[in-house]
Amino acid sequence: MSEYFSLSDCDVIGFDLDHTLCRYHLKETSRLIYESFARYLVEHKGYDKDLLNLTPATWDFCFKGLVVDLEDGNIVKLAEDGTVLRATHGTNDLSTEELIKHYGPKREWKHFNSLSTSFTRSAKYYFYDNYFDLPGALLCGNVVDMLHKRGNEVNSNFWKDMLAAIDHNYNTSAFKEDAGTYFPSIKRDPARYLQPCSDSVKTWLRSMKTAGKILILITSSHSDYCKLICEFILGKDFEQLFDVIITNALKPGFFSLIPHQRPFRTLMNDVEETEGLPSLDKPGWYSQGNWPHLHELLKTMTGKLEPKVAYFGDSMRSDIFPATTFGKWETVMIVEEMEGEGIPKSDAALSNKTQVEPQEKRGKFEEQGMKSPSAVSNQWGSYFVDMHKSEGGNEEHQKLTWCCHCIHTYSTMAIPSVEHIADLPLDYKFPKFSPDKPCTVGYYPKPPDSVLKR
Numbered sequence: 001m002s003e004y005f006s007l008s009d010c011d012v013i014g015f016d017l018d019h020t021l022c023r024y025h026l027k028e029t030s031r032l033i034y035e036s037f038a039r040y041l042v043e044h045k046g047y048d049k050d051l052l053n054l055t056p057a058t059w060d061f062c063f064k065g066l067v068v069d070l071e072d073g074n075i076v077k078l079a080e081d082g083t084v085l086r087a088t089h090g091t092n093d094l095s096t097e098e099l100i101k102h103y104g105p106k107r108e109w110k111h112f113n114s115l116s117t118s119f120t121r122s123a124k125y126y127f128y129d130n131y132f133d134l135p136g137a138l139l140c141g142n143v144v145d146m147l148h149k150r151g152n153e154v155n156s157n158f159w160k161d162m163l164a165a166i167d168h169n170y171n172t173s174a175f176k177e178d179a180g181t182y183f184p185s186i187k188r189d190p191a192r193y194l195q196p197c198s199d200s201v202k203t204w205l206r207s208m209k210t211a212g213k214i215l216i217l218i219t220s221s222h223s224d225y226c227k228l229i230c231e232f233i234l235g236k237d238f239e240q241l242f243d244v245i246i247t248n249a250l251k252p253g254f255f256s257l258i259p260h261q262r263p264f265r266t267l268m269n270d271v272e273e274t275e276g277l278p279s280l281d282k283p284g285w286y287s288q289g290n291w292p293h294l295h296e297l298l299k300t301m302t303g304k305l306e307p308k309v310a311y312f313g314d315s316m317r318s319d320i321f322p323a324t325t326f327g328k329w330e331t332v333m334i335v336e337e338m339e340g341e342g343i344p345k346s347d348a349a350l351s352n353k354t355q356v357e358p359q360e361k362r363g364k365f366e367e368q369g370m371k372s373p374s375a376v377s378n379q380w381g382s383y384f385v386d387m388h389k390s391e392g393g394n395e396e397h398q399k400l401t402w403c404c405h406c407i408h409t410y411s412t413m414a415i416p417s418v419e420h421i422a423d424l425p426l427d428y429k430f431p432k433f434s435p436d437k438p439c440t441v442g443y444y445p446k447p448p449d450s451v452l453k454r
Contacts, residue, residue, distance in 0.1 A: 004429035005412050011302045016313035017219035019131050020334050022233050023195040026372050034135035036181035040165040048146050056370035061091055062138045063380040065403035068126045073144040073154035080405030082112030085386045090144035119317040130315040172222045190232045197233045204422035205241050216244040223247040224270045243283040255291045255322035264289035291327050316406050324410045333411040337383040340375040341448035346419040385450040398454050408433045413442050
């Protein structure tokens with residue numbers, strides 16, 4: 001097995017859309033998502049209006065990789081072995097003594113085995129691993145605080161309301177019906193939330209097509225929203241860049257094996273045909289679907305029994321783990337947190353940002369110091385590494401977080417954005433993550449500061 005990974009060795013290059021090919025203005029989008037969910041709870045479920053009042057400082061709590069324990073309202077940050085590194089009840093930190101009281105002297109989180117082996121959803125916990133629902137972690141914390149203030153018991157009932165808020169804003173008909181807060185806001189002012197792809201990324205995509213690579217886009221977003229994003233970030237002719245576009249892919253279920261597969265469906269004016277397709281016989285734009293049928297089409301298109309696929313994604317649960325485990329694809333994980341730890345933004349992204357984001361648009365939250373959700377948090381520390389006190393509490397040592405361990409275990413390599421590699425030749429050889437190598441090997445352009453220091 002090669003120690004290096006190169007796009008020139010792949011037959012097929014696949015991309016997730018949101019936070020992979022499409023970068024968002026994270027602060028603006030996070031505020032919008034929080035407001036979308038909170039407004040629903042206030043207006044439809046009778047929650048306290050105070051949920052809508054946030055200061056810039058509250059955003060320090062918003063941090064990827066947290067798990068909400070729905071049984072007790074605790075929010076936990078896990079080490080690679082399932083040890084609870086830090087936890088809060090609502091938004092309030094638990095002391096070392098409280099951690100031991102909740103999780104025992106070894107601070108073991110009881111659902112870790114179930115979460116870490118399959119990443120499946122559960123009625124007992126929720127894993128926040130992508131920016132699309134991440135502001136919900138802050139809202140959960142605030143809801144638990146509010147229930148306490150009212151003297152109400154905290155149990156998993158509040159979670160039903162949270163799920164209803166997510167569905168109200170993100171369900172497949174919300175875009176067309178202008179329902180909720182999220183889609184109407186994006187449609188009204190896409191430049192406020194979306195970052196267009198740089199010219200170097202567009203050139204990079206075209207160069208792969210010219211080199212004979214098959215390009216595919218697989219997103220769980222519905223076709224109408226996908227169209228809006230792609231036209232804004234890539235231009236009106238974006239469909240020419242991809243051989244196959246799959247929307248409403250319902251990942252990670254897309255990667256399920258027999259018998260749990262959903263058939264592919266064709267679309268007519270953004271509406272799915274009721275009859276599913278028995279197989280996929282030609283390139284095009286499809287909805288839903290499954291990995292085995294796509295694999296058969298890729299075999300036909302490449303003329304190879306085992307076409308080599310590289311897939312770029314930002315979610316461990318929806319993209320990287322299933323694509324690696326079931327699809328046996330090479331995976332490149334987009335980890336924006338690397339930019340919060342010593343890795344500068346790419347030149348293309350910086351010049352792009354100055355072109356599309358005039359200073360006066362940045363608003364009061366920028367000036368007052370709202371933390372970006374991808375930056376290191378005062379309350380939660382680093383996404384990659386954290387300090388852990390031993391049982392007696394005398395010794396402190398560093399542990400990799402569970403999220404960092406997953407990156408090393410399931411992805412081929414990790415980058416902060418596609419912009420960081422778009423100017424490299426297609427035959428550039430990237431060192432891969434490997435259990436036999438130091439955990440610093442596999443990050444490009446370099447490892448995050450906390451991993452390096454460790």
